[in-house]
Amino acid sequence: MHDIRMIRETPEAFDAALARRNLAPMADTIIALDMDRRRAIMAAEAATAEANQAAKDAGRARANGDDAEFNRLRTLMTEGKARTATLTDRARDLDTQLNDLLLGIPNLPAADVPDGANEAGNVEQKRTGTPRTFDFAPLEHFDIPAARAGMDFAAGAKLSGSRFVVLTGAMARLHRALAQFMLDTHVDKHGLTETITPVLVREEMMLGTGQLPKFGEDSYQTTTGWWLIPTAEVTLTNLVHGDVVDEATLPRRHVAHTQCFRSEAGSAGRDTSGMLRQHQFEKVEMVSITAPQDSDAEHLRMTGCAEAILDALELPYRTMLLCAGDMGASAVRTTDLEVWLPGQDTYREISSISTCGAYQARRMNARYKPAAGGKPEFVHTLNGSGLAVGRCLIAVLENGQQADGSVVLPAVLHPYLGGRSTITATGELI
Known part of the structure; x- marks a missing residue:
């Protein structure tokens, strides 16, 4: 299995090594999927943070007897939890897709390995x-x-x-x-x-x-x-x-x-x-x-x-x-x-x-x-x-x-x- 950081940092070298195994370039596909995965993770983390903040604010509103604000924040909490769950599932699905893709890619030949198709x-x-x-x-x-x-x-x-x-x-x-x-x-x-x-x-x-x-x-x-x-x-x-x-x-x-x-x-x-x-x-x-x-x-x-x-x-x-x-x-x-x-x-x-x-x-x-x-x-x-x-x-x-x-x-x-x-x-x- 390959290090995703290596692919991000040296995509041309990665594709060149795959070409030595008679395989088409894959770095762009991998990096695009990785970017989607990372964006989904960040969005899930942001939604979680917003939901947590809404929970804290709702606690303060309830302590202050502000029922209207409490109800509004409680609605935000419910919506936020649902959005967090959706985004987390999306991030998990993308992570699985990336992992499955990487698992199917062969190792890269060492520099001293001769070129050849068969x-x-x-x-x-x-x-x-x-x-x-x-x-x-x-x-x-x-x-x-x-x-x-x-x-x-x-x-x-x-x-x-x-x-x-x-x-x-x-x-x-x-x-x-x-x-x-x-x-x-x-x-x-x-x-x-x-x-x-x-x-x-x-x-x-x-x-x-x-x-x-x-x-x-x-x-x-x-x-x-x-x-x-x-x-x-x-x-x-x-x-x-x-x-x-x-x-x-x-x-x-x-x-x-x-x-x-x-x-x-x-x-x-x-x-x-x-x-x-x-x-x-x-x-x-x-x-x-x-x-x-x-x-x-x-x-x-x-x-x-x-x-x-x-x-x-x-x-x-x-x-x-x-x-x-x-x-x-x-x-x-x-x-x-x-x-x-x-x-x-x-x-x-x-x-x-x-x-x-x-x-x-x-x-x-x-x-x-x-x-x-x-x-x-x-x-x-x-x-x-x-x-x-x-x-x-x-x-x-x-x-x-x-x-x-x-x-x-x-x-x-x-x-x-x-x-x-x-x-x-x-x-x-x-």
Whole structure:
């Protein structure tokens, strides 16, 4: 959410930043609505003051026995209260309109974010690892014999419909091992605090991180009003919802492994084969709450945490800085990690690390007390996948596949698999 004072003071800069997101100018509309709101508030306050003064004057007239003046003032009081109520309702309605308008406007890109209308404008920052050269045509994950025995899309469809899967045997254990490895690495090596949160949240939590009101169709809501989280970003970030924390407690760094739920609205026909795009999936999510001056450095640190997982798994990947037109609505800057998938012969996103500045904090009213004193200020929030477990499973399978249909697994996972290192073509973990 944006600071209305910033829009009033720098409307041209605000519209220029929106243009980088391929959006039309909005400053004039916002400022006009804000002026109407402020005039309505002032008129309501003036009417209240007049009604209060009439009440005082009526009291004096009654004390002096001036019934005519008392009756006249009493009529003014009644009329004034009615006018005050009307003006107050008007001010409240305009305030709601302004708040709703601001809630629907995405964050403004940072100055170092490249311009671009879509993913074609993203900038590659580096490549890590060399894609393996195969002496056979590599398969996509769902066609690899080692995976087929434990990756049942027909069962998932029977239970829940399209874009669900049932994992059994070696596939289920490998999936669990990946999540456990990620958590252990982030906790033991990166200093994040392991956190378990609900996957059902109240509507204001979704508003706080920006999933609502604009992107409600991308998530699932229960009949009782709770929302299923699309990622633990929602719960971990909202841990400071409505709070004023001491600067000495920052940064706060959390990691959680959760089920995630997305309707994938608008993605019909894209990545429908296999596990790449599911309605229910698992992620290990990182969230940091920082003071404003620390958020840029924290973005680099979080990116390094996610890269370390891919490095340990010996998976080739590239690091991308997203352009203004391809970032999520809450971000001022986003770095994507894209892992190499030989079955698709391309890089695919496996992590997004985003700095959100004070955008989410203002929506949540999450602030901190500066150590140097002064008024509370909004914290900065950051989030990132560390990593998407299902997509990591895909990458491990495709990069480790062998000509005989087996899959050789990364050495770092062997301790999590009871010392086993390979999934045979028949799906046995050995």
